[in-house]
Amino acid sequence: MSEPLLSIGEVAERTGVTTSALRFYEAEGLLSSKRSAGGQRRYPRSVLRRVAFVRVAQRVGLSLEEIQGALATLPASRTSTKADWARLSASWRARIDEQIAVLERLRDELSSCIGCGCLSLRECSLSNPSDRAAADGPGPRYLIAGDRPSPLRGSRSKAIGA
Numbered sequence: 061m062s063e064p065l066l067s068i069g070e071v072a073e074r075t076g077v078t079t080s081a082l083r084f085y086e087a088e089g090l091l092s093s094k095r096s097a098g099g100q101r102r103y104p105r106s107v108l109r110r111v112a113f114v115r116v117a118q119r120v121g122l123s124l125e126e127i128q129g130a131l132a133t134l135p136a137s138r139t140s141t142k143a144d145w146a147r148l149s150a151s152w153r154a155r156i157d158e159q160i161a162v163l164e165r166l167r168d169e170l171s172s173c174i175g176c177g178c179l180s181l182r183e184c185s186l187s188n189p190s191d192r193a194a195a196d197g198p199g200p201r202y203l204i205a206g207d208r209p210s211p212l213r214g215s216r217s218k219a220i221g222a
Contacts, residue, residue, distance in 0.1 A: 065102035075111040090114055106139045120152055
């Protein structure tokens with residue numbers, strides 16, 4: 061007996077994703093559907109897990125290209141197992157750990173200089189004299205890289221794990 065197929069509306073209702081987003085995901089190769097005799101999209105139940113994966117991957121910050129690459133590692137010939145999903149999500153651990161570290165640095169440094177090179181705070185003359193952070197690249201360097209200058213030595217020290 062074959063698996064019952066879900067309409068696009070049923071998938072949208074079950075996943076909380078709009079039908080237009082489901083069509084977009086399909087156009088981008090993240091999902092696939094079968095067509096009914098009347099041309100309507102029909103999805104296997106396994107698409108519910110794929111949509112959940114896409115939503116979580118987006119929240120983690122993966123690009124559509126990265127999500128496509130990750131989904132491409134799943135078996136096409138069968139429904140993905142818990143082990144398949146565990147293997148796939150394990151590759152995110154380092155990325156999530158880095159995001160947590162960045163958020164912690166942001167929380168801890170939000171009211172002081174985060175190395176953006178703005179030179180607008182009093183502390184900038186100590187933390188970032190002559191806009192030294194600019195040599196490390198654009199944006200809030202101390203937040204992104206996790207390095208903070210040492211006001212006493214004018215050198216950098218690791219903010220996390222020092």
